[in-house]
Amino acid sequence: MEQATPDPERQLQPAPLEPLGRSDAGLGVTVDEEAERAREEGSGGDTMTHNNFWLKKIEISVSEAEKRTGRNAMNMQETYTAYLIETRSVEHTDGQSVLTDSLWRRYSEFELLRNYLLVYYPHIVVPPLPEKRAEFVWHKLSADNMDPDFVERRRIGLENFLLRIASHPILCRDKIFYLFLTQEGNWKETVNETGFQLKADSRLKALNATFRVKNPDKRFTDLKHYSDELQSVISHLLRVRARVADRLYGVYKVHGNYGRVFSEWSAIEKEMGDGLQSAGHHMDVYASSIDDILEDEEHYADQLKEYLFYAEALRAVCRKHELMQYDLEIAAQDLASKKQQCEELATGTVRTFSLKGMTTKLFGQETPEQREARIKVLEEQINEGEQQLKSKNLEGREFVKNAWADIERFKEQKNRDLKEALISYAVMQISMCKKLSGLHLVWTNSYLCFSAL
């Protein structure tokens, strides 16, 4: 399989990984910090042994988003968002970071990078991009790509994408990736010059392969099945979550209506007045608290979405295996048939159908010289075929070995990340419950104080 040749000057050490996880631990739950540190160092540690001639650590961030207008390919004016990518190198000794590169990229360039990686690293589960269009929206969120909340979440998603690549032991060494971070102009041309589009497997071929592979590696079949199920269940989860968010929003907002009527009621009361006024005020605070709650939940949804899209990447690797296996089987079949033909020609028995055979029957026997010639051609083809089969076999086995290694790496990553996502979701819920319970308690106490005893 093709890999970018290691270029000592251009290689990067994996960046400290913080994919979509919140770095602030101010939510009152102590996640085991030892384990966290061990994990961070672990991923770096592995590649340390790989590339121990690197001296510097790299930090990547997508720090800003900016609305731009320009002219597109059809010379029509368009509005798009550009993202600022900043790369810093961190001195080992004092931990200070220095800005080394800074450039602007738009979403389509990220897509180009990913498509390139998909072609050149078919055995790798390539990290997914954040969604192109807002999906799984609930009523408050707009489906508009220009919406500031969407842009902000996309910025985080793109940063996460780059960090994932940078922390991948193989992908981080890719030259095109390096150039993506460092070479603003001409990058697109450079990518296209690799001719990767030509190498891409045709979609049709990939689809057909599913139905006719006789002996796929069972692990890959199971994995494909798993990725399909995972996609389905996470989609379902995100859809229902969006509906839940919608309904919850409704509940809180209706509480907002209490504020005014309690205030009006308090106006006609003597002793109860202050208590009712305070009740109305607390209802307003309660109603407005939903916005922060749901914003935090969007973050959780984004973490799930990443793995929804990862499932697609996983399936792509399985499909590649099937395609290779299919190619192999076809080649083997072809070879077997040619061998058969050869044998029949040599012995004179006709078992396999061939056009030449038919015409021979109809129009008379061929000459021994003609037969010899045909046998020779076939023998050449058989030879070639055997060579090809051997190399395809080797390729196939290499692919399976390398792909499975990355899949194992991916599985560990997935389990870690999703567990953390669930923990932070639980922590979020706990924080919300405490806040709202506290709000009611404050109201209760203030009401009791106000209502003269």
Add this chain to the structure above:
Amino acid sequence: MAGGPPKALPSTGPHSLRDMPHPLAGSSSEEAVGGDSTPSPDLLMARSFGDKDLILPNGGTPAGTSSPASSSSLLNRLQLDDDIDGETRDLFVVVDDPKKHVCTMETYITYRITTKSTRVEFDLPEYSVRRRYQDFDWLRSKLEESQPTHLIPPLPEKFVVKGVVDRFSEEFVETRRKALDKFLKRITDHPVLSFNEHFNIFLTAKDLNIYKKQGIALLTRMGESVKHVTGGYKLRTRPLEFAAIGDYLDTFALKLGTIDRIAQRIIKEEIEYLVELREYGPVYSTWSALEGELAEPLEGVSACIGNCSTALEELTDDMTEDFLPVLREYILYSDSMKSVLKKRDQVQAEYEAKLEAVALRKEDRPKVPADVEKCQDRMECFNADLKADMERWQNNKRQDFRQLLMGMADKNIQYYEKCLMAWESIIPLLQEKQEAK
């Protein structure tokens, strides 16, 4: 609100009045744990922010309370202070034990009314009778008739929309029972109404129907008097204080109506939210079946969401059963009070008209004829009774709403605590095996 027989009463918390140490008593009682006058930690500190204003004269937790200190139990202690007030109670009434009766002609529910009293008006110290809704209705109209100058508490609504509410469902019967219990307790608390003959008969008679049939006229002097007030006179101006009451009641009923509508809307939204939650939780279970290491954590989250859903359902039920009925009861109360105000107007109108008539007639001055005097007397009694009742009503209303609003806040707090517990319990589950790789 008042105490009752030694059995547990729903509205006064886990212990009856008699079992609780009197708030004004010293700390000699066994139950006063931590005998000084600072409140026991679990009762107050766990919930309040150590607010000194809320210190009770008597510390200690009611023995055997299993639930954590809540603001409503706090509330009940405070209410004790309001109730006792120096006077001792000599009449206790409880409505409980609903039973369904199936007869050929109809099916209906009866409730047990238990009365305990040391009053001379009662031959026996204790009574237990069974009554149905129409008996309560009879009592109420008799009270209105015989005590027209007083504010008679409302009954829960007589009619239910068929098909919408099942009038034999446990929730409906329980809601009604609570309202009927409240109704009788309000009468019991009233210094005049509690001595009414009809009330006595209602509480004691073995067969109420005999009395109903006999149609015994047990009108009081006032009742008799007001009964004969002709409605033909129109009042020119309502005195300021009664006009103020009328205006207050109008706005009050209006605001409660709005709150009722908002509350209903909230319940509706909460139910729809619940429907989605009930679909949301199980998806985590489905996912869990696909996974290996993540299976337990995902299953844990699924169970957690399930628990939160159940807690929400309980909260919504509480709102429907405890919050809404009280709002509606006070709206009905305001309506009946406005009728009493109108009656008062009539009495005043008659008096003023008669007085004017006398003033126009040249004779009989300065002596005021007897019947005009009677009218004046009637009016002044009415005004006095009504003013006293209004004050009593305002006090009770304050208490009732304090209990209602604090009760709802408390229920909300309990809901959040249940959710909190559910999520906190799965954190260790989610965190485990992080190191073991």
